[in-house]
Amino acid sequence: MSLSSFNQGVIDFIQQSPTPFHATQTMASMLSEAGFVALDESASWSLVSGGRYFVCRNDSSIIAFKLGKAALPEAGFSMVGAHTDSPCLKVKPEPTITSKGYLQLGVEVYGGALLNPWFDRDLSLAGRVSYRTENGVLKSALVNFEKPIAVIPSLAIHLDRNANKDRTINPQKDIPPVLALVEDEQFDLNVLLKEQMANQGHRDVDVVLAHELFFYDTQAPRKIGLKDEFIAAARLDNLLSCYIGLQALLNAEGDKPALLVCNDHEEVGSTSACGAQGPFLMSVLERLCPHPEDRLRCIQASVFVSADNAHGVHPNFADKHDGNHGPILNQGPVVKINANQRYASNSETVALFRHIAEQENVPLQSFVVRTDLGCGSTIGPITAAGLGIKTIDVGVPTFGMHSIRELAGSKDGYSLYQILKSLYSKGCA
Numbered sequence: 001m002s003l004s005s006f007n008q009g010v011i012d013f014i015q016q017s018p019t020p021f022h023a024t025q026t027m028a029s030m031l032s033e034a035g036f037v038a039l040d041e042s043a044s045w046s047l048v049s050g051g052r053y054f055v056c057r058n059d060s061s062i063i064a065f066k067l068g069k070a071a072l073p074e075a076g077f078s079m080v081g082a083h084t085d086s087p088c089l090k091v092k093p094e095p096t097i098t099s100k101g102y103l104q105l106g107v108e109v110y111g112g113a114l115l116n117p118w119f120d121r122d123l124s125l126a127g128r129v130s131y132r133t134e135n136g137v138l139k140s141a142l143v144n145f146e147k148p149i150a151v152i153p154s155l156a157i158h159l160d161r162n163a164n165k166d167r168t169i170n171p172q173k174d175i176p177p178v179l180a181l182v183e184d185e186q187f188d189l190n191v192l193l194k195e196q197m198a199n200q201g202h203r204d205v206d207v208v209l210a211h212e213l214f215f216y217d218t219q220a221p222r223k224i225g226l227k228d229e230f231i232a233a234a235r236l237d238n239l240l241s242c243y244i245g246l247q248a249l250l251n252a253e254g255d256k257p258a259l260l261v262c263n264d265h266e267e268v269g270s271t272s273a274c275g276a277q278g279p280f281l282m283s284v285l286e287r288l289c290p291h292p293e294d295r296l297r298c299i300q301a302s303v304f305v306s307a308d309n310a311h312g313v314h315p316n317f318a319d320k321h322d323g324n325h326g327p328i329l330n331q332g333p334v335v336k337i338n339a340n341q342r343y344a345s346n347s348e349t350v351a352l353f354r355h356i357a358e359q360e361n362v363p364l365q366s367f368v369v370r371t372d373l374g375c376g377s378t379i380g381p382i383t384a385a386g387l388g389i390k391t392i393d394v395g396v397p398t399f400g401m402h403s404i405r406e407l408a409g410s411k412d413g414y415s416l417y418q419i420l421k422s423l424y425s426k427g428c429a
Contacts (some may be wrong), residue, residue, distance in 0.1 A: 010221070018214070020140075050066075050069055053067075062260075080305045082244075084264050104176040105150070116176065121152070122219065123149070130209075152176075152177050230409060300389075327366075329398075332364050334364070335393070343375075344383075350392060
């Protein structure tokens with residue numbers, strides 16, 4: 001895979017994945033096209049040596065794996081983990097608001113979103129809808145309006161002269177998006193969803209019973225910069241890592257055991273049935289290695305790479321970084337280290353990762369947060385603590401993390417792909 005085709009794949013993947021549900025669906029389709037077999041958690045599994053499989057949970061998390069030929073207790077898995085969710089605005093269950101002749105929808109802030117960039121953007125709506133069919137069957141389906149249907153208008157500076165100095169945002173009253181002028185008839189979001197689902201081919205909807213809907217920016221991802229040095233897109237954190245891990249798994253050579261897990265709910269703490277702090281990964285490993293001692297041996301022979309975006313040093317705010325640990329875009333993937341275990345990297349896992357990077361002639365950078373600032377975290381420490389597995393935290397340096405539109409270098413994702421592909425191909429021993 002060339003750098004150009006890789007980056008076009010990133011752009012297409014993010015465009016097709018406005019929500020964790022859509023991201024998981026897109027990855028499942030790509031795996032199926034590559035010959036991976038879909039598994040159902042509620043069914044009995046009949047796995048064969050060398051087989052390739054994937055399983056989804058909650059339609060928003062996915063685990064894909066290759067069994068290889070070697071016995072798992074001896075070989076272990078090369079594992080890569082990422083997350084499918086991103087900070088955004090989630091529609092409330094009873095969201096309809098009418099004010100001064102305008103129709104709006106009430107929203108909750110999902111995760112640690114930067115709110116200012118959400119103003120004056122062309123927004124659409126996507127997510128999962130659960131409904132009852134005309135035959136009384138409960139079903140769920142994905143919905144995506146695709147076209148811009150909403151906006152959060154800024155207050156003119158004439159009415160807020162201090163907007164550029166000390167403006168704050170009240171998430172309850174300042175950010176409900178505007179969708180339309182109020183008409184005579186009563187607006188019903190469920191009726192609108194039923195119509196949209198019919199337009200997308202789901203014509204068996206009788207009554208919409210519940211929804212999980214998210215606003216998103218309709219501006220398409222694209223390469224930017226005088227020399228196309230950058231990729232600008234929504235949800236780079238962390239769909240970029242999902243795509244990197246998926247492509248590394250699909251293109252890995254050889255028959256070493258390999259596993260990719262992409263969890264939902266990382267941005268809100270990972271505590272859910274499909275989050276990294278839930279039982280999803282362990283439940284899969286229990287089915288692959290039913291005997292407790294074999295499973296423990298497999299985990300101890302494995303390594304887990306937590307791939308999540310890193311903070312690139314911002315040229316306008318360079319003092320926000322430690323002087324010796326300021327990652328630069330397009331100068332290589334980042335190894336993330338924290339003395340207080342906000343990242344799970346240690347000297348052994350860092351050495352392994354650097355060894356692979358050197359073999360692939362890929363430069364690496366390191367990130368340590370300033371000692372006087374707090375540090376974010378990832379699924380790395382959660383997975384390491386839950387499984388007892390050797391873990392390293394890595395990622396692609398990024399600007400504007402948690403903004404509605406983020407920026408990454410156009411070379412770094414491909415560089416991380418090369419390392420992870422090598423890890424999957426050669427194994428973790």
